[in-house]
Amino acid sequence: MASLKELKGRIVSVKSTQKITKAKKMVAAAKLRKAQAAAEAARPYAERLEGVVASLASKVGVSDSAPKLLSGTGKSDTHLLVVLNSDRGLAGAFNSNIVKAARDKANELQAQGKKVLFYLIGRKGRPVIARLFPGQIIEHYETTGIRDIGFEQAHEISTKVMELYEAGAFDVAHLFYSKFRSALLQEATGQQMIPVPPPADIPASSGAAVEYEPDEEAILADLLPRNVTIQIFKGLLENAASEQGASMTAMDNATRNAGDLINKLTIVYNRTRQAAITTELIEIIAGAEAL
Amino acid sequence: MALKFELVTPARLERSSDVYMVTVPGSEGDFSVLEGHAPFMATLRNGPLTIYASAGAAPETIEVEGGFAEVNEAGLTVLAEHIAG
Numbered sequence: 001m002a003s004l005k006e007l008k009g010r011i012v013s014v015k016s017t018q019k020i021t022k023a024k025k026m027v028a029a030a031k032l033r034k035a036q037a038a039a040e041a042a043r044p045y046a047e048r049l050e051g052v053v054a055s056l057a058s059k060v061g062v063s064d065s066a067p068k069l070l071s072g073t074g075k076s077d078t079h080l081l082v083v084l085n086s087d088r089g090l091a092g093a094f095n096s097n098i099v100k101a102a103r104d105k106a107n108e109l110q111a112q113g114k115k116v117l118f119y120l121i122g123r124k125g126r127p128v129i130a131r132l133f134p135g136q137i138i139e140h141y142e143t144t145g146i147r148d149i150g151f152e153q154a155h156e157i158s159t160k161v162m163e164l165y166e167a168g169a170f171d172v173a174h175l176f177y178s179k180f181r182s183a184l185l186q187e188a189t190g191q192q193m194i195p196v197p198p199p200a201d202i203p204a205s206s207g208a209a210v211e212y213e214p215d216e217e218a219i220l221a222d223l224l225p226r227n228v229t230i231q232i233f234k235g236l237l238e239n240a241a242s243e244q245g246a247s248m249t250a251m252d253n254a255t256r257n258a259g260d261l262i263n264k265l266t267i268v269y270n271r272t273r274q275a276a277i278t279t280e281l282i283e284i285i286a287g288a289e290a291l
Numbered sequence: 292m293a294l295k296f297e298l299v300t301p302a303r304l305e306r307s308s309d310v311y312m313v314t315v316p317g318s319e320g321d322f323s324v325l326e327g328h329a330p331f332m333a334t335l336r337n338g339p340l341t342i343y344a345s346a347g348a349a350p351e352t353i354e355v356e357g358g359f360a361e362v363n364e365a366g367l368t369v370l371a372e373h374i375a376g
Contacts, residue, residue, distance in 0.1 A: 041303035048299060048370055052332070052361060151301045151372075210330040210363075213319050222334045223359065226372070233301055 004276065007269040011262060018258035024090055025251035032183060032244035038148075039180055039237040046234050053227050056220045057196065067217070069224040072195035073171045078115040080138075080170035081106060082161065082193065083129070084177040084235050085122035086243045087144050092250030094178060094243055095124040097188040102176040103132060105190050117170055121157060121236075138169070149240055154233035161232075162225055165194055177235035178242035184249055186242035193231055196224060294326040295366025296342070298353070300374055311348070313367055314341040315360045324360075324367045331362040340369065 002010075057070055083102045085095050102125075106116045119139040120126055130137060141157055143149060164170060173194040179187040191197075212219055293309035314323045316338030324331075335358050342351045357372035 038302070042301055044304045045299045045301050045370060048361075048368060052359075052370075154301075210332055213317060213331070213333040219332060219334055219359065226357075230301060 002268075002272075004269065004272055007265060007272065011265045011269065014258050014261050014265065018255055018262070021251045021254040021258060025248055025255060028091075028244045028247040028251060032241065032248055035237070035241040035244050036180070039234075039241045042234060042237050046230050049223065049227055049230055053196065053220070053223055056216055056223070059216055067221045067224055069165070069194060069228070070196050070220065073168070076114065076171050078117060078170040078172075079109050080117045080119055080161070080164065080173040080194075081190075082119045082157075082173060082175045082232070083121065083125055084175070084239045085120065085125035086239065087123040088243075089124065090251065091243050091247035092253075094186065094246035094250075095122075096128075097186075098176055098178055098239075099125045099128050101188040101190050102129070105174060105176070106133060119157075119161065119164075138164070149236050151229075151233055154229050154236055158225070158229040158232050161194070161228065175231060175235055177239045178246075180238045180241040180245060183245040186246055191231075193228060196227065294324060294328075297366065297368045298340070298355075298374070299368065299370050301372065305374060308344075310342055311345045312343040313369075314343075314350075315367075315369065316340060316355070317360070324362055328362045328367070330364070332359065334359045335369070335371065340371075 081102050083098060085098060089095070102118075106118075109116050116133065116136060118129055118133065118137045119141070120129065120137055121141045122143050126137070126140065139160060141153075141160075143153065146153060161173060165173070172192065174190050175193045176188070176190045179189045181187055294311065294313065296306065296308060296310045296313055297304065298306040312323055312325050314321055315333070316336050317333040318336045319333070321338075322331075322333070335355060337356045338354070339352045340355045342353070344351070354375040355369065355371040356374070358370045360367065360369045362368075
């Protein structure tokens with residue numbers, strides 16, 4: 001049985017932990033609102049662009065003259081996994097879920113005899129991937145010190161990815177990030193980014209003949225790199241919202257657990273204190289009777 | 292008698308309103324869009340986008356960078372990578 005002093009010490013320490021988790025939860029809740037608004041505001045652009053690219057891609061079709069971003073390099077030997085992570089912890093399994101999704105994909109590809117390379121964004125996933133796949137991280141993008149991740153960062157990342165693609169460093173690129181469903185639910189997802197996957201449902205053409213200026217292929221060549229940037233941008237924003245959501249949920253749980261622990265410790269503390277008083281009383285009574 | 296005009300950037304939907312006419316800096320020359328324009332799609336160069344809220348109104352200019360414009364039966368949608376002002 002722990003002494004009274006020890007118990008008191010533990011209660012104080014759990015209480016201060018609870019203060020930290022409570023504060024972090026409130027910070028995450030405030031940041032979540034902002035991040036969620038940003039993610040939602042970015043949706044119209046991404047949706048429109050996707051629609052246009054899909055309809056153009058179905059018109060141009062996969063021919064030899066089609067842009068390389070659409071038709072691919074003709075092989076799929078080397079895969080690049082672009083993994084978006086955050087810089088901070090205290091967000092439950094947020095980062096490890098993304099890393100896990102990327103790791104599963106990497107193992108699957110390696111089992112098929114393909115070469116896998118990594119481009120990491122953010123600090124948290126790095127040590128794990130560096131340990132599991134030594135020497136396969138070709139690029140790393142620092143996001144520490146950036147307060148609000150925005151389009152500029154997405155542009156820098158996509159420019160680098162495109163450079164690597166033009167240089168023939170990889171054939172297929174996948175993007176891994178956490179999709180924001182709600183504050184309680186985030187989903188680590190992976191999607192193919194390059195070459196642009198064929199549209200699942202070709203939008204019904206309006207029937208009217210659309211005029212293009214310049215021609216379809218030139219527009220497509222202009223839009224495809226933008227589409228890659230937008231996908232990364234969307235991933236970054238969804239990730240930011242997911243991180244805050246995961247953090248809020250994790251911290252809420254931690255606060256509640258700390259509360260439970262405090263209650264339990266307090267009961268033990270009170271029982272011990274009463275037992276000590278009872279013992280003391282018995283000793284005094286016994287001493288008085290002996291006289 | 293109005294043209295449905297939307298200006299969208301990656302960050303947000305900047306503008307969604309009914310206007311009279313919009314002059315768009317296309318990569319192969321400026322063009323103006325009125326209501327009932329034929330379906331059209333063009334890439335943009337960096338330059339001024341001019342909006343006329345009504346027939347005689349003073350034009351409003353927004354600098355746009357990179358992107359493209361789409362005209363369909365629903366109206367004019369300009370997707371710009373960046374706008375100034």
